Amino acid sequence: MMPQITTDIACAVARLRAGELLGLPTETVYGLAADARNPAAVAQVFALKGRPASNPLIVHVTGREQVDDWAASVPEAAEKLIAAFWPGPLTLVLPAKDSVSPVITAGQASVALRAPAHPSAQAVLAAFAGALVAPSANRYMSISPTCAAHVAQQFADADLLIVDGGACQVGLESTIVSLLDDTPRLLRSGTLDPAAIEHVLGQPLARGAAGSVRVPGQHVKHYAPNTPAFSVANVPVAAQADPRCGWLLLRPRDDIAGTVHALGNEPIAYARGLYAALYALDNAGLERIYIELPPRSEAWTAVHDRLSRASQSA
Incomplete structure (x- = not known):
């Protein structure tokens, strides 16, 4: 077994519908994508990455039209940020609907949502007509991939199809903002200027999680090469x-x-x-x-x- 690299969107979508995983380019980093409504496929993501079950996943959607499928409520602050920054490198943490799998949320009552801007990601999402989980397409805690060859290196022994979308234009994981209460919180920094987010919100961002909210990419060792x-x-x-x-x-x-x-x-x-x-x-x-x-x-x-x-x- 070894990875295959393609630009065939129809073939990629067929893999997803069959419950298989896909290397998916986004503007931030390449993701390891699976049907977010298929528990077996989501479990494969954790297994292939070696990702602990306590680490929640981000659900990737086409845009605002899919948010209500996942979020129990969408506050005004979320509507403002979606209008300003989606599609793009911004993830919003919102109250989760009861139908959202606790495997995706790591047992939390919140769900993280993002609409990627990369044209290949949007093409796959549109053709698939559903949402995808897509954490970075690397082994847990190793360097995030920003081209198809990086993904193939990470999973050299896996039967994985990788969509080649070129080099990622952002190159760092998305900014994560929590909107679970009246105080918007910056949970993970990305390339979006916090001042721009605050301008859209009309209020300052708090920094760091309140309570026990967990989001991806917060392990003390992460994004690390094998070389010291x-x-x-x-x-x-x-x-x-x-x-x-x-x-x-x-x-x-x-x-x-x-x-x-x-x-x-x-x-x-x-x-x-x-x-x-x-x-x-x-x-x-x-x-x-x-x-x-x-x-x-x-x-x-x-x-x-x-x-x-x-x-x-x-």
Whole structure:
């Protein structure tokens, strides 16, 4: 068995209808998609990823027209954010209908919903005429995939069909906002500017979960390469001459012997290239990866969150 890569939407939808899994491109990262109304298919997602049952899944829908199938209520704040940011990299946590499987919600009374903007994802969702769970298409806690080849590498021994939608244009997982009470909460940072969300809402976002609400991507170790990775504020001089070290830097340098990937000092472009650079370094046969930390500012919050889970401080 080995993965197959295709651009055939009809073939992809046939797989989903047969209860099988699908590698699905979105604008954030590639997802491991399954029919959200098929418990056996959803269980396969957890099994193939090695994902714990306590980690809820995001349900992917075409848009506002499917929200009422999953959410018990849709507050005005949700309507505003849907109108402003869907389809796009924003996930909303809403009260779940009783019909939503507790396997998807990890036993919670809430459900996370997103309408992806990627044209291939929208084409699959429209042709399938249903909703899909689609967590990142990687083994649990490893680097999220941003192209079809990454998915094939993660599941090299699986009979998995992967829709090739090119490189992801966002490159980091979606922003997650909870609307379970009168206080909107930012539960996971993404590339959406929180100030833009607050402007649409007309009120500030609280930060962090209230109570015990669980959302994806919050494990202390996540998005991590197999090669030991270390985050550093300053490039360690002692390692610069070691060709066994790989480097993820802001700017190119000609005084380093090892493999270097420079992603620049603009947060959106950096986020787009982050996981691809980590895959390349992880596949280079290195002993260590050093990651130069970017600036500390609101615009870099999502990147710092991912780096903190993918590496350890040197």
